[in-house]
Amino acid sequence: MKGIVTGCVLGAAAVVAFGMMNRQTQKKMYRAATQAGAKMMHKANELMGK
Numbered sequence: 001m002k003g004i005v006t007g008c009v010l011g012a013a014a015v016v017a018f019g020m021m022n023r024q025t026q027k028k029m030y031r032a033a034t035q036a037g038a039k040m041m042h043k044a045n046e047l048m049g050k
Helices: 002-020 023-048
Strands: none
Touching: none
């Protein structure tokens, strides 16, 4: 439960920080997060044999 609360607080801080950035920086961060998410999903699928 403590981890969930910590994650929510960090997520809220990230959203606030993301809102204060200019559009170009937002695009770079979104692209980086998308690529990282895709790599994680690919690795998870490899580990599960899909």
